[in-house]
Every structure is written in structure tokens, then in C-alpha cells.
Amino acid sequence: xxxxxxxxxxxxxxxxxxxxxxxxxxxxxxxxxxxxxxxxxxxxxxxxxxxxxxxxxxxxxxxxxxxxxxxxxxxxxxxxxxxxxxx
Numbered sequence: 001x002x003x004x005x006x007x008x009x010x011x012x013x014x015x016x017x018x019x020x021x022x023x024x025x026x027x028x029x030x031x032x033x034x035x036x037x038x039x040x041x042x043x044x045x046x047x048x049x050x051x052x053x054x055x056x057x058x059x060x061x062x063x064x065x066x067x068x069x070x071x072x073x074x075x076x077x078x079x080x081x082x083x084x085x086x087x
Contacts, residue, residue, distance in 0.1 A: 041064075043058045043062050045078050053077055053078040053079070055075065
């Protein structure tokens with residue numbers, strides 16, 4: 001049983017490392033044009049008063065995660081993806 005626990009800890013450590021790498025990669029992307037090439041889900045929203053919380057860019061990974069096409073998400077309010085309490 002100790003061996004199973006060690007294996008589980010090893011898997012968790014690897015997943016945490018992958019998550020940290022993906023997060024670091026996402027932080028380094030400064031251009032919306034880089035979105036399509038990313039393997040992690042990415043979304044950009046507007047902060048302008050006239051379009052506040054409208055989706056301005058999304059990559060295919062993100063669209064697939066939520067079950068939409070990219071065109072269905074562009075220019076929609078963010079609350080299509082998350083509960084109103086958070087948007």
C-alpha cells in the first residue's frame with residue numbers, strides 16, 4: 001500500500017509541474033495572435049466600457065473545453081462560460 005501512495009504522490013507532483021509550466025507559458029504570451037498555437041485553453045476579454053467582459057479572442061482548446069465553436073464565443077459576454085456571480 002505504501003508503494004501505491006508513493007506512485008500517487010509522484011503522479012501528483014508531475015501534474016503540478018505540468019500545470020506550473022503551462023501557467024508560466026500563458027503568462028509569457030502577450031499577443032492574441034499567439035492563442036491558436038497554444039495547447040492550453042486561452043481566452044481574452046475586453047476591459048473597455050463599451051464592450052466590458054465581451055470575449056475578444058479565444059483559442060480552439062478553450063472553445064472545445066466549453067463545448068462551443070470559436071465563432072460562437074467571439075463577441076459574447078463572458079457569463080456564457082461562467083456563472084453570473086463571477087462575471
